[in-house]
Amino acid sequence: MAVGIFDSGLGGLTILEAVQARLPDVDFVYLADSANAPYGVRTADDIYDLTVAATQRLFDAGCDLVILACNTASAAALRRMQESWVPTDKRVLGVFVPLIEAMTEREWGDNSPPREVAVKHVALFATPATVASRAFQRELAFRAIGVDVEAQACGGVVDAIEDGDMILAEAMVRSHVDALKRKMPHPQAGILGCTHYPLMKDVFQEALGPDVTLYSQADLVAESLADYLERHPKMMGAGAAALLTTGDPARVSTRATQFLRRQITFSAA
Ligand code: DGL
Secondary structure, three states, X not given: OEEEEEEOOOOOHHHHHHHHHHOOOOEEEEEEOOOOOOOOOOOHHHHHHHHHHHHHHHHHOOOOEEEEOOHHHHHHOHHHHHHHOXXXXXXXXXOHHHHHHHHOOOOOOOOOOOEEOOOOEEEEEEOXXXXXXXXXXXXXXXXXXXXXXXXXXXXXXXXXXXXXXXXXXXXXXXXHHHHHHHHOOOOOEEEEOOOOHHHHHHHHHHHHOOOOEEEOOHHXXXXXXXXXXXXXXXXXXXXXXXXXXXXXXXXXXXXXXXXXXXXXXXXXX
């Protein structure tokens, strides 16, 4: 019984770790499209085509439910996939909504009209494609009114992380936070809207200051998935646990082992 987890690269391992900890009896098939990462600088059509191909690969591996643990894919491709591509016996879910529900203090599936919430000034850090999609602002507008969102497209951070250059990644995070603060000097909340960024969470927090509440997705997605599987136990699928990459398995395994500080072994997708 396996659920599919998709990311363009290694960032989704932050989600995988959280869902494994929350659901120890569920197997997960993780697919990293390392050969085509980063997605964040691609066009929406390109991201759609790559995400469809990766999701099909996870369906072929026996998964009936696939989580797009990639904000860029969730923002640029998910709605179109759900509207015109996902077969009726399969489900594909994204990672944006659990985060927005937490920020707007809503229960899962609360469809009441948008209302005022405590957080008024929100800094969104995400890839250029996610920022361009405005999916975050759209989903937020369904749930909250009067929230000012300033988005910072954090070009280069994902490439530095995927290359294992954490010194460069840290310098880039600091410069993106500075750029954001020039546009919004006092954000109340910071959204880490890319699965790679929790790996740099301490740097974001330090650069933003202790008064800014940081929201990152891993635990929120794990909780939402647990809730979903309780209501839809048949969606667990038939696949067996695996870590797959479209890139070079040896190279990807080395990088993943560095990130999570434990042995991680990928196979060819
Ligand atoms: N980690 C993915 C995200 O959550 C995408 C990073 C990329 O491939 O640019 O946005």
